[in-house]
Amino acid sequence: MSKLFCFGLGFSAEALSARLKREGWEIAGTVRSEEKAERLRGLGYEMVTFEGPEGKAKVLRLLEGTTHLLLSIPPRDGDPALEIFADEIGALKSLQWIGYLSTVGVYGDHEGAAVDETTTPKPEKDRSKARVEAEAAWLALGEEIGVPTQVFRLAGIYGPGRSAVQKVQDGTAKRIVKPGQVFSRIHVEDIATVVAASIDKPRQGAIYNVADDEPAPPQDIIAYAAELLGIEPPPEVPFEEADMSPMARSFYSERRRIVNDRIKSELKVTLAYPTYREGLRSLVPPQD
Structure with a gap:
């Protein structure tokens, strides 16, 4: 049985979770409010609120048996999931795949020029700098524990x-x-398509721009x-x-124009x- 655990089961993660649930996956994760946790439990998900180190034990109970881990919590003074749970994630024998939802903001300003995944990030805002650091930290953990880890740089999300x-x-x-x-922008269902394609075709260290065709x-x-x-x-x-x-x-x-060729050439994604x-x-x- 495949099990997806999402640290921060928000808008994008919900779209992916709904798709995988229909395919028979178990879904678990964290959210910020008990009200949202209750709503998602009503969909058959196992949910807890994220309460930092104080709530570690209840999160670890749900992490057990996770095969696929998705990170969606914005970093603030570090990545909270990584800081609190790195050792336990590294010890998960069941883990097969890690995905980190990042942002195209890491590229900074390119005065309207095109950027792809080979473009070196040059973040100017503190929140984007924190994303670059979090990306690197999760990729390093994946390399260390031998679990394929992918980064998804999301454009403006709508749905x-x-x-x-x-x-x-x-x-x-x-x-x-x-x-x-x-x-650049991306429909939330197309985010789910890209992430699901990566689950089917994981590659350690892969970085994907997730954007539509027309900035x-x-x-x-x-x-x-x-x-x-x-x-x-x-x-x-x-x-x-x-x-x-x-x-x-x-x-x-x-200003930048996000190039999305890699999700098409490597993951064979066709955007809806x-x-x-x-x-x-x-x-x-x-x-x-």
Whole structure:
């Protein structure tokens, strides 16, 4: 019996877990709240809340028998799963595969140029620097214990309940324009496809850019979502005048075009949503 354990069973990990559960896998993991743990238990998953070293014993009970380990907790002053559980993970005789969900933010700013997995990361933000360190630490652990370990650098994630469609519907969408700005993105179901393909074809030290085929200006995505819904799009707002949180504004400080050739050539992945157009069309509710 195959068993997936997710440290941080969030949006992306849920998409993968649902797919593997249908194939007969056992699913276990950690989340931050008891409310979410209860919801996932209702799906047949074994779940506990992540409480740091104090909650170590209850996590170890669920780790037992894990064949595939997925890491999805953002690092803060180090990777908490690695710092607390490295020895126990290394001692898991059942373990066959480790996957780490990272971010394309590790590449830093390339002024709109294309980047692939051979591009040396040059993170500028503290959160991206922490990701680079966590990637290296998990790859080193995998090498040390002889378990194939892969890193997935995810572009901007969207999917059901979390997309421009919902933002346009609820009136929170902003059409912010910064000349030359593009973002790469990826539908959550395509993330699940890529990770599942890696499970079927593991390679120690593999790094995969997980993005769709078309980096695009963010205002275009909002405009297309509005068009699909038959709603007038919000007015364009120059970046300099936009009311944005510091976190949101920080994303606009970097430009790069993510190249995704490796997931196709090596993992033989065919994206269900190769551009934002297919992805957003799939998220528009049926019209009466």
